[in-house]
Amino acid sequence: MLGRSNHKHAPAAVISSDQRYNSLTYYIWRQAKEFPNPVNHTELLHEADRCVKCGICLPHCPTYKLTLDEGDSPRGRISLIQALANGHLSDAETHYHLDRCLSCLACESACPSGVNYGYLIDGTRALGKPGWKKRLIHRFISVQPYRNSSRLLLKLYRFSGLRHLLRLFGGKQLRRLDDLLPRAAEIGLWRKQYLPATEPRGRVGLFTGCVGRISDRKGLDASIKVLNCLGYEVVVPLNQGCCGALQQHAGEPETAKRMTAINQTAFSSDGLDAILYIASGCGAQLVKQSFGIPVFEITQFLNQCHWPDEARLNALPQTVGLHTPCTLKHQLKLADEPKRLLSRIPEIDLISLDEIDCCGAAGSYLLEQPLMADNLRQKALDKILPHNNLAFLATSNSGCALHLASGMRKIAANVQTVHPIELVAMSLDGTA
Ligand code: SF4
Ligand code: SF4
Structure with a gap:
C-alpha cells in the first residue's frame, strides 16, 4: 500500500524520458495529478482591484487598436475578470473578449500602476479548463516534435501526396497549418x-x-x-x-x-x-x-562573451529588417540584445522594426483566432514592406517567424525570414 502511494507521488525526476513521451494518454493522465491549480478568485480580485481604470494602456493594446472595442482593451478585460471572479458574469459571457487577448503584455509595460496583467489573464484562463480538443492540440504540438516518428510523418506528408489531398479536402484550418509549415523544415537527428x-x-x-x-x-x-x-x-x-x-x-x-x-x-x-x-x-x-x-x-x-581573434566577423552587405517579438520586449526586456550583436557585423544595414505591435502569432493564437491574427499580421507587414530593399527579416521567436514568413511568402517571397543568430553564422563563414 505504502509502495503504491509513493509511486503515485513520485517526483518527475524518477520518470524516464521514454516513459514521458511514450504515450500521449499517459501524458494527459499525469497532468494535474501533482500540481493543483494555484489560482483562486480572491487573489485574482486583489490584483485586478489595483487597476485604477485610467486607460493609459489602451493605445498600447494591439487588439483594442484593431477593433476599438472596450471589451478588447486591457481595462475592459480587467473589468470582465472582476465581474467573472465576483460571480456577476459567467465564463460564457466573458470568454469572447478574453480569448481575443494575445497575452503580449504591452499593457503591462505601459501601466503606471504596475498591474500584473499577465497573472490576471493566465489566472482567469486557469479558472475554466480549456476543452479537450484544445488540450489535445496543445499536447500534440508540445510532445510530437520530440518523437522519432516526426521524421517519418513529415516525409509522408510531403512526398506521399497527403499534403496535396489535405490542401484540397482538409478545409481552411489544415490549409492554414500547411501555409505555416516552413518550406525547408527538417527534422534532423540531434547529437547530445x-x-x-x-x-x-x-x-x-x-x-x-x-x-x-x-x-x-x-x-x-x-x-x-x-x-x-x-x-x-x-x-x-x-x-x-x-x-x-x-x-x-x-x-x-x-x-x-x-x-x-x-x-x-x-x-x-x-x-x-x-x-x-x-x-x-x-x-x-x-x-x-x-x-x-x-x-x-x-x-x-x-x-x-569574450570573442577570440579567430572568431572574426566578415562583411555582410545586406539590408536586414529587425523585428522584436513581444516576449523579448515586454517580458524578457532584452529588446536591444539582437541589435547589439548584429551591429558587430561589418557593412550590415540594420533597419529596426521596433514600432511594430504584436504580429498576431502569440503561441496558438494564430490558429485559434485566425481573423484577428491575420489582421494583426497585415498591420505588421504594412510597416515592413515599404522597406523594399530588404534581403532578410530577422526575428527571435519561432512563432513570429512562422506567422510573418507565411505572410511574406505571398507578397515578398524574395525576403528570407531568419533568426538573428543565422546572420552571425553567415558572417563568421563569410558566405553572404
Ligand atoms: S491596467 Fe494600468 S494602465 Fe490600464 S487602465 Fe488599469 S491602471 Fe490604467
Ligand atoms: S496582453 Fe496585449 S492584447 Fe491582451 S490586453 Fe494586454 S496589450 Fe491587449
Missing part, C-alpha cells in the same frame, strides 16, 4: 554533444523548443556553430521537453509545471555553466523557473 575545435572554455546547454526544433533548425544549428567557434562545448540534452508556455497561457498551469520538472531534470546532470534558448517565447517561460544555473537568450549570451 557538440565540441569546439580547441579545449572548451565552458559548457552550455541548448534548449531547442518544441516547434522550434522543427521550424528553427537552422537557427539552432547556427547557434551551435557560433558557440563552438567561440570555444564553447554545446550539450543538447536528449530528454528535454517543451517549455510549457502554450499550456501556461491557455489555462493549464499544472501541466506547464510538469513540463518544467522534466526540463529541470534534463538540464541538471551535465555540469552546465548556463542554459541558452533562441526562441523568446520559450525563454519568457524558462526564466521564471529555477534551474540552479543562469538562463540566457542566445544573443544576450554572445554579447557578454
Whole structure:
C-alpha cells in the first residue's frame, strides 16, 4: 500500500524520458495529478482591484487598436475578470473578449500602476479548463516534435501526396497549418554533444523548443556553430521537453509545471555553466523557473562573451529588417540584445522594426483566432514592406517567424525570414 502511494507521488525526476513521451494518454493522465491549480478568485480580485481604470494602456493594446472595442482593451478585460471572479458574469459571457487577448503584455509595460496583467489573464484562463480538443492540440504540438516518428510523418506528408489531398479536402484550418509549415523544415537527428575545435572554455546547454526544433533548425544549428567557434562545448540534452508556455497561457498551469520538472531534470546532470534558448517565447517561460544555473537568450549570451581573434566577423552587405517579438520586449526586456550583436557585423544595414505591435502569432493564437491574427499580421507587414530593399527579416521567436514568413511568402517571397543568430553564422563563414 505504502509502495503504491509513493509511486503515485513520485517526483518527475524518477520518470524516464521514454516513459514521458511514450504515450500521449499517459501524458494527459499525469497532468494535474501533482500540481493543483494555484489560482483562486480572491487573489485574482486583489490584483485586478489595483487597476485604477485610467486607460493609459489602451493605445498600447494591439487588439483594442484593431477593433476599438472596450471589451478588447486591457481595462475592459480587467473589468470582465472582476465581474467573472465576483460571480456577476459567467465564463460564457466573458470568454469572447478574453480569448481575443494575445497575452503580449504591452499593457503591462505601459501601466503606471504596475498591474500584473499577465497573472490576471493566465489566472482567469486557469479558472475554466480549456476543452479537450484544445488540450489535445496543445499536447500534440508540445510532445510530437520530440518523437522519432516526426521524421517519418513529415516525409509522408510531403512526398506521399497527403499534403496535396489535405490542401484540397482538409478545409481552411489544415490549409492554414500547411501555409505555416516552413518550406525547408527538417527534422534532423540531434547529437547530445557538440565540441569546439580547441579545449572548451565552458559548457552550455541548448534548449531547442518544441516547434522550434522543427521550424528553427537552422537557427539552432547556427547557434551551435557560433558557440563552438567561440570555444564553447554545446550539450543538447536528449530528454528535454517543451517549455510549457502554450499550456501556461491557455489555462493549464499544472501541466506547464510538469513540463518544467522534466526540463529541470534534463538540464541538471551535465555540469552546465548556463542554459541558452533562441526562441523568446520559450525563454519568457524558462526564466521564471529555477534551474540552479543562469538562463540566457542566445544573443544576450554572445554579447557578454569574450570573442577570440579567430572568431572574426566578415562583411555582410545586406539590408536586414529587425523585428522584436513581444516576449523579448515586454517580458524578457532584452529588446536591444539582437541589435547589439548584429551591429558587430561589418557593412550590415540594420533597419529596426521596433514600432511594430504584436504580429498576431502569440503561441496558438494564430490558429485559434485566425481573423484577428491575420489582421494583426497585415498591420505588421504594412510597416515592413515599404522597406523594399530588404534581403532578410530577422526575428527571435519561432512563432513570429512562422506567422510573418507565411505572410511574406505571398507578397515578398524574395525576403528570407531568419533568426538573428543565422546572420552571425553567415558572417563568421563569410558566405553572404
Ligand atoms: S491596467 Fe494600468 S494602465 Fe490600464 S487602465 Fe488599469 S491602471 Fe490604467
Ligand atoms: S496582453 Fe496585449 S492584447 Fe491582451 S490586453 Fe494586454 S496589450 Fe491587449
